[in-house]
Amino acid sequence: MGGLAPMNIITDQDFSMRAGIEEVFPLAVHRHCRWHIIKKAEETLGPFFADRPDLHKAFELCVDHSLMVEEFERSWMAMIETYQVQDHETLASLWEKRMYWVPAYFMQCFFPFLHTTYRSEGFNAVLKRYVSPGNSLLQFAKQYTALQQKILGSELQQEANTALKQPKLLSIYQWRGR
Incomplete structure (x- = not known):
């Protein structure tokens, strides 16, 4: 990684x-992979939520929309x-x-290609699109580097888009460049 430490790391619950x-x-x-946590929790919560659809909806709203x-x-706490x-x-x-x-605890961090829904594949699935189990260690390293470059490119593009974007004013008064 060119002597640079990663800024963000996602793992399982180890x-x-x-x-x-x-x-x-x-x-x-x-952070821990939310997809894996929810998948594991669904073993218990699935049947529990099936009997309580309103609780299930409240759970999703709380987690996904805060x-x-x-x-x-x-x-x-209200739920x-x-x-x-x-x-x-x-x-x-x-x-x-x-x-x-x-x-909500990671809103300040950028995690490209990772979804925050129950239908998320998780990072392992993203990685599998780039790396095959039959790859040699060298091939793995090359493909993983390609994935990192794609992620970095996406992050840089998002930063550039943000820097170039003009904020929308939420007022009736117009900004006149003063």
């Missing part, structure tokens, strides 16, 4: 990996209280680990 990342890359933003941490936390699920083990576990998987 806690020893988290400790290693914190030690080796202390400035990197480390833009700020405070908004997410208020919404989560837990409204549906009286304070003692649900899986929901309690998700709450405890929220800062590692809930999108």
Whole structure:
């Protein structure tokens, strides 16, 4: 990586990996793959939500549509209280680990090609489009580098688009270049 540490890292819920990342890359933003967390939680939550469709909808709204941490936390607490699920083990576990998987905690970070919905394939699926299990280590490194370049290009393009974009004013008064 040219001597540069990664800015953002996504892994599964391996806690020893988290400790290693914190030690080796202390400035990197480390999050857990939301897709894998939800997929694992659905083993318990799927049947539970099937009997409580309103709770399922509240859960999705809370997680997927909260833009700020405070908004997410208020919404989560309201959901837990409204549906009286304070003692649900899986929901309690998700709450405890929220800062590692809930999108509101990562709004300041750029994670290209990764979706924040239940239908997300996760990064492994993205990587599989570039790398085949039959690849040699050298081929893997080349393909992985190509993927990194594509991600970097997308990030740079987004930054350029942002820098060139004129903000829309939310006022009746016109900006006159003063």
